[in-house]
Amino acid sequence: MNTQQSAKPIRLQILETLPIVSSYARTRGPSFVMAWAHRISGLILAGYLLFHLLTLSLLADPKLFEAKMSTLDIPFFVFLEFFLAIPLIFHALNGAGLMLYESFGKRDNAHMLHWLGSLGLIYLLLLGLLMGLGGQAVSALLFGMVVLAGGLIVSGYAFQKIWWTQNAALWKVQRLTAAFLLVVLPGHMLFMHLNPTLGHQAETILARIQLPFLQFLYLLTVLGVIYHASYGLYSIIQDYVGKQLLRLGLIAVLLLFTVYLLFLGLRLTFFLA
Numbered sequence: 001m002n003t004q005q006s007a008k009p010i011r012l013q014i015l016e017t018l019p020i021v022s023s024y025a026r027t028r029g030p031s032f033v034m035a036w037a038h039r040i041s042g043l044i045l046a047g048y049l050l051f052h053l054l055t056l057s058l059l060a061d062p063k064l065f066e067a068k069m070s071t072l073d074i075p076f077f078v079f080l081e082f083f084l085a086i087p088l089i090f091h092a093l094n095g096a097g098l099m100l101y102e103s104f105g106k107r108d109n110a111h112m113l114h115w116l117g118s119l120g121l122i123y124l125l126l127l128g129l130l131m132g133l134g135g136q137a138v139s140a141l142l143f144g145m146v147v148l149a150g151g152l153i154v155s156g157y158a159f160q161k162i163w164w165t166q167n168a169a170l171w172k173v174q175r176l177t178a179a180f181l182l183v184v185l186p187g188h189m190l191f192m193h194l195n196p197t198l199g200h201q202a203e204t205i206l207a208r209i210q211l212p213f214l215q216f217l218y219l220l221t222v223l224g225v226i227y228h229a230s231y232g233l234y235s236i237i238q239d240y241v242g243k244q245l246l247r248l249g250l251i252a253v254l255l256l257f258t259v260y261l262l263f264l265g266l267r268l269t270f271f272l273a
Protein backbone atom coordinates (compact mmCIF):
# COMPACT_ATOMS: atom_id res chain seq x y z
CA MET A 1 0.00 0.00 0.00
CA ASN A 2 1.21 3.55 -0.76
CA THR A 3 2.64 5.06 2.48
CA GLN A 4 1.22 8.50 1.76
CA GLN A 5 -2.29 7.12 1.30
CA SER A 6 -2.11 4.99 4.40
CA ALA A 7 -0.61 7.74 6.59
CA LYS A 8 -2.94 10.55 5.53
CA PRO A 9 -5.84 9.43 7.70
CA ILE A 10 -3.46 9.26 10.72
CA ARG A 11 -2.40 12.88 10.18
CA LEU A 12 -6.02 13.89 9.84
CA GLN A 13 -6.98 11.82 12.85
CA ILE A 14 -4.40 13.61 15.00
CA LEU A 15 -5.37 17.06 13.74
CA GLU A 16 -9.06 16.31 14.06
CA THR A 17 -8.69 15.74 17.79
CA LEU A 18 -7.67 19.38 18.27
CA PRO A 19 -10.37 22.03 18.75
CA ILE A 20 -10.56 24.78 16.03
CA VAL A 21 -7.68 23.14 14.12
CA SER A 22 -9.89 20.17 13.18
CA SER A 23 -12.25 22.16 10.94
CA TYR A 24 -9.28 23.73 9.05
CA ALA A 25 -7.62 20.30 8.72
CA ARG A 26 -10.81 18.90 7.15
CA THR A 27 -11.57 21.82 4.84
CA ARG A 28 -8.10 23.20 3.91
CA GLY A 29 -5.92 20.12 4.45
CA PRO A 30 -3.09 19.24 6.89
CA SER A 31 -0.44 21.21 4.92
CA PHE A 32 -2.40 24.43 5.49
CA VAL A 33 -2.53 23.72 9.23
CA MET A 34 1.21 22.94 9.31
CA ALA A 35 2.05 26.20 7.50
CA TRP A 36 0.03 28.13 10.07
CA ALA A 37 1.55 26.20 12.96
CA HIS A 38 4.99 27.13 11.59
CA ARG A 39 4.00 30.77 11.44
CA ILE A 40 2.51 30.82 14.94
CA SER A 41 5.53 29.00 16.43
CA GLY A 42 7.77 31.60 14.72
CA LEU A 43 5.78 34.40 16.37
CA ILE A 44 5.98 32.73 19.80
CA LEU A 45 9.76 32.35 19.40
CA ALA A 46 10.14 35.99 18.32
CA GLY A 47 8.23 37.07 21.48
CA TYR A 48 10.40 34.82 23.62
CA LEU A 49 13.57 36.21 22.01
CA LEU A 50 12.64 39.72 23.22
CA PHE A 51 11.82 38.44 26.72
CA HIS A 52 15.08 36.42 26.84
CA LEU A 53 17.27 39.35 25.79
CA LEU A 54 15.51 41.70 28.23
CA THR A 55 16.02 39.23 31.11
CA LEU A 56 19.69 38.77 30.25
CA SER A 57 20.15 42.56 30.10
CA LEU A 58 19.64 42.54 33.86
CA LEU A 59 23.14 41.00 34.07
CA ALA A 60 24.33 44.63 34.09
CA ASP A 61 23.31 44.43 37.77
CA PRO A 62 24.16 40.85 38.89
CA LYS A 63 22.16 41.10 42.15
CA LEU A 64 19.03 42.23 40.30
CA PHE A 65 19.53 39.44 37.75
CA GLU A 66 19.78 36.77 40.43
CA ALA A 67 16.76 38.16 42.28
CA LYS A 68 14.75 37.96 39.04
CA MET A 69 16.01 34.43 38.40
CA SER A 70 14.97 33.29 41.86
CA THR A 71 11.40 34.53 41.19
CA LEU A 72 11.44 32.41 38.01
CA ASP A 73 12.73 29.39 39.93
CA ILE A 74 9.28 28.05 40.82
CA PRO A 75 7.81 24.86 39.26
CA PHE A 76 5.32 26.82 37.11
CA PHE A 77 8.11 28.69 35.27
CA VAL A 78 10.30 25.58 35.08
CA PHE A 79 7.42 23.81 33.28
CA LEU A 80 6.88 26.84 31.07
CA GLU A 81 10.56 26.73 30.11
CA PHE A 82 10.24 23.07 29.23
CA PHE A 83 7.10 23.69 27.16
CA LEU A 84 8.89 26.42 25.22
CA ALA A 85 10.93 23.60 23.71
CA ILE A 86 7.76 22.43 21.90
CA PRO A 87 7.38 25.44 19.55
CA LEU A 88 11.18 25.53 19.14
CA ILE A 89 11.61 21.91 18.14
CA PHE A 90 8.46 21.93 16.00
CA HIS A 91 9.53 25.10 14.16
CA ALA A 92 13.12 23.86 13.75
CA LEU A 93 12.22 20.43 12.37
CA ASN A 94 9.32 21.63 10.25
CA GLY A 95 11.58 24.41 8.88
CA ALA A 96 14.28 21.83 8.14
CA GLY A 97 11.68 19.70 6.29
CA LEU A 98 10.66 22.74 4.26
CA MET A 99 14.27 23.45 3.32
CA LEU A 100 14.80 19.83 2.26
CA TYR A 101 11.77 20.20 0.02
CA GLU A 102 13.08 23.48 -1.42
CA SER A 103 16.48 21.86 -2.12
CA PHE A 104 15.38 18.49 -3.45
CA GLY A 105 11.84 19.24 -4.66
CA LYS A 106 10.52 16.07 -3.06
CA ARG A 107 7.75 16.26 -0.50
CA ASP A 108 6.38 13.33 1.40
CA ASN A 109 4.21 14.79 4.12
CA ALA A 110 3.56 11.44 5.78
CA HIS A 111 7.26 10.67 6.24
CA MET A 112 7.90 14.26 7.20
CA LEU A 113 5.32 14.08 9.99
CA HIS A 114 6.76 10.82 11.31
CA TRP A 115 10.28 12.28 11.43
CA LEU A 116 9.00 15.48 12.97
CA GLY A 117 7.07 13.59 15.64
CA SER A 118 9.82 11.08 16.45
CA LEU A 119 12.79 13.48 16.52
CA GLY A 120 10.73 16.07 18.40
CA LEU A 121 9.72 13.52 21.03
CA ILE A 122 13.30 12.26 21.47
CA TYR A 123 14.52 15.83 21.94
CA LEU A 124 11.80 16.64 24.47
CA LEU A 125 12.47 13.45 26.45
CA LEU A 126 16.20 14.19 26.49
CA LEU A 127 15.60 17.76 27.61
CA GLY A 128 13.13 16.62 30.30
CA LEU A 129 15.64 14.02 31.53
CA LEU A 130 18.47 16.57 31.75
CA MET A 131 16.22 19.08 33.51
CA GLY A 132 15.18 16.35 35.97
CA LEU A 133 18.74 15.19 36.65
CA GLY A 134 20.19 18.71 37.09
CA GLY A 135 23.77 19.28 38.27
CA GLN A 136 25.53 17.84 35.19
CA ALA A 137 29.10 19.08 34.66
CA VAL A 138 30.22 19.94 31.14
CA SER A 139 32.87 22.09 29.50
CA ALA A 140 31.11 25.11 27.97
CA LEU A 141 34.00 25.49 25.52
CA LEU A 142 33.83 21.90 24.28
CA PHE A 143 30.04 22.00 24.02
CA GLY A 144 30.28 25.33 22.16
CA MET A 145 32.84 23.88 19.73
CA VAL A 146 30.66 20.87 18.91
CA VAL A 147 27.60 23.06 18.42
CA LEU A 148 29.46 25.59 16.25
CA ALA A 149 30.96 22.83 14.10
CA GLY A 150 27.49 21.24 13.65
CA GLY A 151 25.91 24.62 12.80
CA LEU A 152 28.62 25.45 10.27
CA ILE A 153 28.43 22.02 8.60
CA VAL A 154 24.64 22.20 8.20
CA SER A 155 24.63 25.83 7.02
CA GLY A 156 27.60 25.11 4.70
CA TYR A 157 25.60 22.33 3.11
CA ALA A 158 22.55 24.59 2.80
CA PHE A 159 24.80 27.25 1.23
CA GLN A 160 25.89 24.82 -1.49
CA LYS A 161 22.29 23.90 -2.23
CA ILE A 162 20.66 27.32 -2.31
CA TRP A 163 23.23 30.07 -2.88
CA TRP A 164 23.37 29.71 -6.66
CA THR A 165 19.58 29.58 -7.10
CA GLN A 166 17.56 32.47 -8.52
CA ASN A 167 16.00 33.46 -5.17
CA ALA A 168 16.51 36.89 -3.60
CA ALA A 169 19.71 37.23 -1.53
CA LEU A 170 17.79 38.25 1.62
CA TRP A 171 15.64 35.11 1.33
CA LYS A 172 18.76 32.94 0.93
CA VAL A 173 20.33 34.45 4.05
CA GLN A 174 17.15 33.63 5.99
CA ARG A 175 17.46 29.99 4.94
CA LEU A 176 21.18 29.93 5.82
CA THR A 177 20.50 31.37 9.27
CA ALA A 178 17.73 28.75 9.68
CA ALA A 179 20.21 25.96 8.87
CA PHE A 180 22.70 27.35 11.42
CA LEU A 181 20.03 27.80 14.11
CA LEU A 182 18.70 24.28 13.51
CA VAL A 183 21.76 22.94 15.36
CA VAL A 184 22.74 25.87 17.57
CA LEU A 185 19.41 26.67 19.27
CA PRO A 186 18.36 23.17 20.35
CA GLY A 187 22.03 22.70 21.42
CA HIS A 188 21.97 25.94 23.42
CA MET A 189 18.75 24.91 25.16
CA LEU A 190 20.15 21.47 26.07
CA PHE A 191 23.35 23.03 27.40
CA MET A 192 21.52 25.57 29.56
CA HIS A 193 19.50 22.81 31.22
CA LEU A 194 22.40 20.54 32.08
CA ASN A 195 22.80 22.45 35.28
CA PRO A 196 20.57 25.23 36.73
CA THR A 197 23.58 27.38 37.73
CA LEU A 198 24.63 27.68 34.06
CA GLY A 199 21.79 30.08 33.36
CA HIS A 200 20.90 31.44 36.79
CA GLN A 201 24.17 32.51 38.38
CA ALA A 202 25.31 35.91 37.10
CA GLU A 203 28.98 35.21 37.84
CA THR A 204 28.92 31.91 35.87
CA ILE A 205 27.22 33.50 32.86
CA LEU A 206 29.52 36.55 32.82
CA ALA A 207 32.61 34.33 33.06
CA ARG A 208 31.32 32.22 30.16
CA ILE A 209 30.60 35.11 27.82
CA GLN A 210 34.09 36.48 28.42
CA LEU A 211 35.65 33.52 26.61
CA PRO A 212 36.48 34.83 23.10
CA PHE A 213 35.43 31.61 21.37
CA LEU A 214 32.02 31.58 23.04
CA GLN A 215 31.67 35.31 22.44
CA PHE A 216 32.12 34.56 18.73
CA LEU A 217 29.52 31.76 18.87
CA TYR A 218 27.05 34.02 20.72
CA LEU A 219 27.66 36.81 18.22
CA LEU A 220 26.84 34.53 15.26
CA THR A 221 23.77 33.20 17.10
CA VAL A 222 22.47 36.64 18.09
CA LEU A 223 22.93 38.03 14.56
CA GLY A 224 21.50 34.88 12.97
CA VAL A 225 18.41 34.66 15.14
CA ILE A 226 17.59 38.38 14.93
CA TYR A 227 17.95 38.41 11.13
CA HIS A 228 15.95 35.19 10.75
CA ALA A 229 13.10 36.35 13.01
CA SER A 230 12.93 39.85 11.50
CA TYR A 231 12.87 38.57 7.93
CA GLY A 232 10.18 36.06 8.97
CA LEU A 233 8.05 38.84 10.48
CA TYR A 234 8.65 40.93 7.35
CA SER A 235 7.32 38.13 5.11
CA ILE A 236 4.25 37.74 7.34
CA ILE A 237 3.54 41.49 6.95
CA GLN A 238 4.06 41.28 3.17
CA ASP A 239 1.69 38.31 2.90
CA TYR A 240 -1.17 39.59 5.04
CA VAL A 241 -1.20 43.38 5.06
CA GLY A 242 -2.74 44.65 1.84
CA LYS A 243 -3.11 48.38 2.64
CA GLN A 244 0.11 50.10 1.61
CA LEU A 245 0.18 52.72 4.36
CA LEU A 246 -0.43 50.18 7.10
CA ARG A 247 2.18 47.89 5.58
CA LEU A 248 4.80 50.64 5.54
CA GLY A 249 3.92 51.59 9.12
CA LEU A 250 4.30 48.00 10.29
CA ILE A 251 7.61 47.62 8.43
CA ALA A 252 8.87 50.78 10.16
CA VAL A 253 7.85 49.34 13.56
CA LEU A 254 9.58 46.07 12.65
CA LEU A 255 12.74 47.96 11.75
CA LEU A 256 12.75 49.67 15.17
CA PHE A 257 12.09 46.32 16.85
CA THR A 258 15.05 44.78 14.97
CA VAL A 259 17.38 47.63 15.92
CA TYR A 260 16.30 47.29 19.57
CA LEU A 261 16.94 43.52 19.52
CA LEU A 262 20.36 44.15 17.96
CA PHE A 263 21.16 46.71 20.62
CA LEU A 264 20.21 44.26 23.40
CA GLY A 265 22.02 41.32 21.78
CA LEU A 266 25.28 43.15 20.98
CA ARG A 267 25.39 44.84 24.40
CA LEU A 268 25.01 41.45 26.01
CA THR A 269 27.73 39.87 23.87
CA PHE A 270 30.36 42.61 24.09
CA PHE A 271 29.67 45.11 26.82
CA LEU A 272 28.38 43.10 29.74
CA ALA A 273 31.26 40.63 29.58
Ligand code: HEM
Pocket residue numbers: 035038039041042043045046047049088091092093095096098099175178179181182183185186225228229231232233235236
Ligand atom coordinates in the same frame (compact mmCIF):
# COMPACT_ATOMS: atom_id res chain seq x y z
C1 HEM B 1 15.73 26.61 15.23
C2 HEM B 1 15.93 26.65 13.94
C3 HEM B 1 14.98 27.30 12.96
C4 HEM B 1 14.72 26.83 11.71
C5 HEM B 1 15.30 25.58 11.06
C6 HEM B 1 13.77 27.75 11.10
C7 HEM B 1 13.29 27.65 9.82
C8 HEM B 1 12.42 28.51 9.22
C9 HEM B 1 12.01 28.50 7.84
C10 HEM B 1 12.48 27.49 6.79
C11 HEM B 1 11.14 29.50 7.66
C12 HEM B 1 10.42 29.90 6.36
C13 HEM B 1 9.00 29.42 6.35
C14 HEM B 1 8.28 29.81 5.06
O1 HEM B 1 8.78 30.64 4.30
O2 HEM B 1 7.16 29.29 4.86
C15 HEM B 1 10.98 30.19 8.92
C16 HEM B 1 10.14 31.23 9.14
C17 HEM B 1 10.09 31.94 10.31
N1 HEM B 1 10.88 31.77 11.41
FE1 HEM B 1 12.15 30.26 11.71
N2 HEM B 1 13.47 28.75 12.00
C18 HEM B 1 14.21 28.52 13.15
C19 HEM B 1 14.22 29.29 14.29
C20 HEM B 1 13.47 30.44 14.47
C21 HEM B 1 13.51 31.28 15.65
C22 HEM B 1 14.37 31.04 16.88
C23 HEM B 1 12.63 32.30 15.43
C24 HEM B 1 12.28 33.47 16.30
C25 HEM B 1 13.10 34.00 17.19
C26 HEM B 1 12.02 32.10 14.14
C27 HEM B 1 11.07 32.91 13.57
C28 HEM B 1 10.51 32.73 12.34
C29 HEM B 1 9.44 33.53 11.81
C30 HEM B 1 8.72 34.69 12.52
C31 HEM B 1 9.17 33.02 10.53
C32 HEM B 1 8.11 33.50 9.56
C33 HEM B 1 6.95 32.55 9.59
C34 HEM B 1 6.53 32.08 8.22
O3 HEM B 1 6.72 32.80 7.22
O4 HEM B 1 6.01 30.95 8.14
N3 HEM B 1 12.56 30.96 13.58
N4 HEM B 1 11.77 29.57 9.86
